[in-house]
Amino acid sequence: MDAAFRVEVETLASILDHLDYFQILELEPGATYRDIKIAYHRKSRIFHPDRFLGHADGDFVAKVLAIHKRITEAYTVLRDEQSRRQYEERISGPERELHLRWTLQQEEPPAAEEGIGTTEKGRKLYGAALAELAAGRLEAAERNLKMALVFEPNNPHYARKAEEVARLRRASLLAGSLSST
Amino acid sequence: MSDAIAVGIDLGTSNSCVSVVTPSGRPLVIPNEWGETVHASVVGFLEGGAVLVGNEAKRRMADDPRNTVSSAKRIIGRYFFSEEVRRARERMPYEIVEGPNHSVRIKIRDQLYTVPEISALVLKEMKELASTHLSREVTHAVITCPAYFNDNQRQATRDAGRLAGLEVLRIINEPTAAALAYGYGKGLSQKVAVYDLGGGTFDISILELGDDVYEVLSTAGDTYLGGDDFDARIVDYLVARFRDRTGIDLRRNTWCMHRLKEAAEQAKILLSTEEVADVVVERICKDPSGKVLDLRDRITRQQFVTMVLDLVQRTFKVCDEALQAARLTASEIDAVVLVGGSTRVPIVREGVAHYFGKEPLGDIDPDHVVAVGAAIHAASLMGKEAGTVLLDVTPLPLRVATVGGFTEVVLEKNTPIPIERSKIFTTSRDGQEKVRIEVLQGESALAAECESLGSFEFSGFRKANRGEVEIEVVFEIDNNGIVNVTARDRETGKQAHTTLRLSSGLSAEEIEEKARRIQGVRLARGTG
Numbered sequence: 001m002d003a004a005f006r007v008e009v010e011t012l013a014s015i016l017d018h019l020d021y022f023q024i025l026e027l028e029p030g031a032t033y034r035d036i037k038i039a040y041h042r043k044s045r046i047f048h049p050d051r052f053l054g055h056a057d058g059d060f061v062a063k064v065l066a067i068h069k070r071i072t073e074a075y076t077v078l079r080d081e082q083s084r085r086q087y088e089e090r091i092s093g094p095e096r097e098l099h100l101r102w103t104l105q106q107e108e109p110p111a112a113e114e115g116i117g118t119t120e121k122g123r124k125l126y127g128a129a130l131a132e133l134a135a136g137r138l139e140a141a142e143r144n145l146k147m148a149l150v151f152e153p154n155n156p157h158y159a160r161k162a163e164e165v166a167r168l169r170r171a172s173l174l175a176g177s178l179s180s181t
Numbered sequence: 182m183s184d185a186i187a188v189g190i191d192l193g194t195s196n197s198c199v200s201v202v203t204p205s206g207r208p209l210v211i212p213n214e215w216g217e218t219v220h221a222s223v224v225g226f227l228e229g230g231a232v233l234v235g236n237e238a239k240r241r242m243a244d245d246p247r248n249t250v251s252s253a254k255r256i257i258g259r260y261f262f263s264e265e266v267r268r269a270r271e272r273m274p275y276e277i278v279e280g281p282n283h284s285v286r287i288k289i290r291d292q293l294y295t296v297p298e299i300s301a302l303v304l305k306e307m308k309e310l311a312s313t314h315l316s317r318e319v320t321h322a323v324i325t326c327p328a329y330f331n332d333n334q335r336q337a338t339r340d341a342g343r344l345a346g347l348e349v350l351r352i353i354n355e356p357t358a359a360a361l362a363y364g365y366g367k368g369l370s371q372k373v374a375v376y377d378l379g380g381g382t383f384d385i386s387i388l389e390l391g392d393d394v395y396e397v398l399s400t401a402g403d404t405y406l407g408g409d410d411f412d413a414r415i416v417d418y419l420v421a422r423f424r425d426r427t428g429i430d431l432r433r434n435t436w437c438m439h440r441l442k443e444a445a446e447q448a449k450i451l452l453s454t455e456e457v458a459d460v461v462v463e464r465i466c467k468d469p470s471g472k473v474l475d476l477r478d479r480i481t482r483q484q485f486v487t488m489v490l491d492l493v494q495r496t497f498k499v500c501d502e503a504l505q506a507a508r509l510t511a512s513e514i515d516a517v518v519l520v521g522g523s524t525r526v527p528i529v530r531e532g533v534a535h536y537f538g539k540e541p542l543g544d545i546d547p548d549h550v551v552a553v554g555a556a557i558h559a560a561s562l563m564g565k566e567a568g569t570v571l572l573d574v575t576p577l578p579l580r581v582a583t584v585g586g587f588t589e590v591v592l593e594k595n596t597p598i599p600i601e602r603s604k605i606f607t608t609s610r611d612g613q614e615k616v617r618i619e620v621l622q623g624e625s626a627l628a629a630e631c632e633s634l635g636s637f638e639f640s641g642f643r644k645a646n647r648g649e650v651e652i653e654v655v656f657e658i659d660n661n662g663i664v665n666v667t668a669r670d671r672e673t674g675k676q677a678h679t680t681l682r683l684s685s686g687l688s689a690e691e692i693e694e695k696a697r698r699i700q701g702v703r704l705a706r707g708t709g
Contacts, residue, residue, distance in 0.1 A: 041394045041572075048570045049599070049660065053350065053562050065599065069657070072572075072600045103653075104591060104604040127585030134587060134626060157609075 021074035189555025195380030237707025246274035258334030329402030356386035358554030408523035
């Protein structure tokens, strides 16, 4: 293997966490969908781990894989207009360093987590509220959450969800009144 | 490694096939000693301990249905309580029982086998006939699976390869393999649809082929739709007509049903070339007076079309979904590649031609194309070919369970692989020591309707007040489409300990133990 390529992999792997997705794919800020796709193909040709399967140096192969995964990640986020817009906003803000990678925030506590509710009634009502929410019945969801808060007035998950549902309901009421006029 | 021989194996529901790229760079479909290139994925356990695999085992299935395992792929990587396993228990003459952790075992002559072991015996047959033909021990393989297989099914397929004594270079998707075979050496720049209707599953993949990069744009499928369903429609028809004539319900006898299924499959094959198929099953049963009855019936192609039309139409609903995800219309597709024996059925070909507005390609044998593609990829992974870069996608959304039986998506379906995505969890109690996360795959927002991949428990991060510890959980899908999950404390960077709680997969020790068993099995040679 080419010594220059080895150096490229070592360097890139060491600075990977400090690059944004445009830098990873070597794209200009205004890159089009087509540009993004071409860059993804070009980079994959160079860094696809299949090219190094069975290579003796495991550490080197792991670095190639890490680079290729980041290339794929960059492509996935940038090719979608909505996520690209959000990403561009995040990386041009003051907390740029924290947002170089697309990371999901926990929206709901994990299911197997204890301590979501301290009372059985509260948990049940919360579960029912989520079911109503998923079915699009906002009013019923809000009612269930208010009941859940009666049993556990200080539960932050319930309160946060109740606020969110109330907001959704106001928005839908507004949309309804606009369309009826 | 460079002088080892790597083959491509299409491990199908009904049939399997093995191929290799010869030193001259030409893909060769490897025949067995009788010249057969397509081998039934049927495993017959003979008296005395030898095992017969392939077409001979299929021919002898009626004589020893309880000790002959067919269609194991339908239940590989499935939980015992799944719909697939329930159906198999109803339909299959061999005994399916529950193993530890909701896993499936097949009971043959008081011996229990895991499903990967059964598939391993098919792979062992492929390995041995390739080794015989090439006069060299075959050690490495690329094995294919339906694009729509979930993580459990992929892991089980990989385990089967290991049990058969193969180094599994890669698990690749059947449609992707077919596209490789189609584009091999042609230097194409096209958008291609691969329509794969096998015995048990339907897959559609849309690919963009460039010079040396093949990108899968989308994939969709139906794991409950295949040629077997066509056969079942014919069986339904024959059973109903026989009942009307004689008052006898053939469904009560598994032996009768088995013979009827064979006859139905033959009729279906005949109707691919003929307008009329006569079905004759001699001595199928006795009437109440003890008189031996034959089943004699006739099916026209038009009748057959009526029976299966809704099944064929169902495939186009799935095609709609795949095209939409690829942001293309049917008319933008440059070529359609057919895969799977069921695409020989004329109504399927006609339907495909009509849907895409162009004739599907007919130059590659739909029974060979997947194995050939796998062989090409195997050669490329061994560094023997310049190689095409394959960029595949994950077929199903990856999810985590949340409260109330719901789930949240971590990675959408049709996301390119290999990829990682992290998700930040915070502790919700003071001094919390553990976080448990259930990982699932499936289309539904309801956990109960998704396939559970396992429940991971993370521990070993520092103790602090509620909300202070941020745990970054990284979900990775590798090049085989297999999911890995790790976690670390975001502040300290300390890796958390992980334990996998629910999993029907085999442990490393089990693989080692069962590999010895499979490698000790003597494969019987048939009579051709």
